[in-house]
Amino acid sequence: MKYVIGIDLGTSAVKVLLVNQYGRVCGEALQAYPLIHEKSGYSEQQPEEWIKKTTLALKELVAGFEGNINDIEGISFSGQMHGLVLLNEKREILRNAILWNDIRTTAQCERIYNVLGKEQLLQITKNPALEGFTLPKLLWVQENELDIFNNTHVFLLPKDYLRYRMTGQIHTEYSDAAGTLLLDVKEKLWSVEICNLFNINPRICPPLIESHDFIGTITSQFADETGLSKSTKVFAGGADNACGAIGAGILFEGKTLCSIGTSGVILSYEQCTDHELGDEVHCFNHGKENAFYTMGVTLSAGHSLSWFKETFAKGENFETLLHELESIPSGSHGLLYTPYLFGERTPYADADIRGSFIGIDASHKRIDFVRAVIEGVTFSLCETINIFRDGGKKIDSIISIGGGAKNDTWLQIQADIFNAVIMKLENEQGPSIGAAMLAAYGSGWFSSLEDCSNKFIRVATEFHPNKDNVKKYKVLFDIYKSIYTKTKDLNNILKIYRK
Template identity: 70%
Template structure:
């Protein structure tokens, strides 16, 4: 039996999967590392932590493996997007990595619009200037840490730095590069024009490869430390959302992913490089060669539900907390929730807006509020689906993963509200499995990523829309969409009173 390893470099932990040729996860290991948050809005990590914890996890996997390590044929990666790692000419890290959830760069986002122009930026990168992206971080360092910037030789994204430490080879790949605001997404090349307009050296951009490309083998030093064989091939890998799509089989037209974690994602496969969503949703290169994906984000999806539970039912199990939700009718007895606890991303890029309960009265019980929160999260996700459909995208099958796939009633709510077939997978490993599929395909196990995904991913349950529920949710969704504009000004005025 042959094996591959998928490494998912997340924000709070690295997760490593050992997967066999049947697609079975035979071993896994996870190691956590801290965030560095010295000021409000700052979010950084020490890249050496990624290397150390990945080394520990891989060593644990190899130590528990009872086969021949040379049968572990390939390694690939998934990683948190947008983070900035700056290296000097000796390939040494110059400062802690600035992460995707760091919000210090509002000024730099406005600077980008002034220097490049919003229309040109969308034309080239397919995405608006948001604080989470990489280019604003580069400009922040240039403005606030000029001595550091002067030493910078190249920038890398988090999983690309980790891969460099395993192989000694410097690369980025298209799915992660698409989240920097420096890539011409349609043409699959770094934009010299944007570099010139924002006045950063084009040489900062690393060489580009495909997600499926073999970029070398592991170094002899790393092999000695972990116990892996030097014959193990290393493949470039992809951004976490791209790998999550691969790991959920989102590899053909009509296939869409609904992922509910702390944030929520609606991600849809796209073969067309020329669609224009006017920056309303993200538009990135896929890990499949010459394919793309569009993506809408709800910033506080699962977080809205965990917040409500932690505040009003601390210590209670999730199962007990949602028990009885299925007895509450559609519309939560006239109660509605908007999940804007930390602002919103799609379709409203608004850091000031905050959440609301609308319609509460004395007859409502806790289970009404629980269902309202779940419906509100799903309404927000549906705004992304609506944008896709309004732009001509076909969305008929949605793979649901994460917290939203753990409750049967929530899965049916998704089917009714999205008016689509919802599929729950038998085994859900998300981005880590996507990285393993990239390594399996790169190792020659299958003729295509789709063929590999078909082998690895098995549907467990399917939910279909109930027509009367679809009609009711359409009425409720129309109401939901009015709340943002009616509360936006109120939240602007309340901002000065927040801690």
């Protein structure tokens, strides 16, 4: 039996997955690492933490593997998007990585529009200038840490830095490069025009490759530290959303994904970039060669629930927190929640908006708040579904992965709010299984990612909309959508009081 490993370098932890030729998960390990929040709106990590924790996770995985270590043929990656890692000429880290959920760069986004223009930016990158993307972060360093900027020899995305440390090779691939605002998405080239306009040397942009491309083998040092064979092949990998799409079989027109992790995503497969959905949603290169996907993002999806647990139920597990969730009726007894803990991405692109509980009553219990959080996150994701439907997309079934797929009541809430059949996968492992599939395809096990998908992915359960709940949620959704406009001015005033 042959095996591959999928590594998902997430925002809060790294997950490694051992998968055999039949798509069965034969081992997994998880190692957490901290976020660094020096100021309100700042979010950073030490890249060395990714290396240490990935090494530990792989060592744990290998220790529990009873087969021949040489049968683990390949490794590939999924990684948090948009993060900025800066290396000097000696390939040393110049500063902490600035992460996707860092929102310090509003002024830099305005600069991008002032210099390049919104229409030209959309024409080249297919995306608006948002605080989470990489180019605004690079410009922030240029404006605030000039010595570091001038010493930058290459920038990388987080998973690309991990892969460099495992192989000694510097690259990025198209699905992650598409989230930088420096890539010409349609032409699959770094935009020299954008680089020149912002005094960025194009040579700091890493070489571009496909997600399934072979990079090399792991270094002797990394093999010794983890117990892996020195002959283990390494493949480029993809952005977390691209890998999540691969791992859910979103490889054909008409396929739609709901992924709820720290952030939440509604993602739809595209064969080309000529959609008519405007700038409220993103368009990125897929991990599948010569394909794309459009998506909308809720910044604080699963994070809303974990924030609530840590704040109001510290020390409890999620099973206890969600106990009797199904007993609370749709609408949480008149309580609504907006998940704007870090601002919002889709459809508002607003870094200053913050979350709200609306309709709090003395009769509300903690479980009402929990259900309201879950419904609010799902309402936010439904805004993207509406954009897709208004743009002509037919969405009557959705594959759900991530934390939102681990609770049947939440899956039914998705079916009712989205008014679509929700499909739960038999062995849902999120982006890490997509990374493993890229390694399997790269290793030559399959002639295409589609063939790999047919072997690896199986639907376990379907959740169908409840007609009565659909009607009730439609009314509540209209109320939910009004909260943003009614609280925007208040949040702009309150932002001066944030630490």
